[in-house]
Amino acid sequence: MYKFHNNNALGLFENDCTVRAISTATGNSWDDTYKHLSNTARLQGTMMDDKDFIRDYLDAHYDRLYDIPKTVGEVAGAYPNNVLLITMNGHITCSMYGIIYDSFDCRERIAEYCWKIK
DSSP: OEEEOOOOTTOOOOSOHHHHHHHHHHTOOHHHHHHHHHHHHHHHTSOTTOHHHHHHHHHHHSEEEOSOOSBHHHHHHHOTTSEEEEEETTEEEEEETTEEEESSOOTTSBEEEEEEOO
């Protein structure tokens, strides 16, 4: 299942999927998540939307799930009791209890990695 959700602090449609997904999954505000990720990336000399930075950050804070189903929608459906962050080519989304919360429906995209937040 998919539910439209854009928690951008100003309601804008920006290239901020990392901030939107992580803030949604953790329950932290968009602003606080932006500041945290920006400062963490700055200290590492990288950008907070860098794919390697995101993967390493999530690996350091959450458990990665392996052998996940093929599509984002299938991953969400396989974990109806959890909050997940799921990456795909050029995007990251949040699944909360089997529902994808995002600014567009990405359920048919191929999942790359997945982390269990709760």
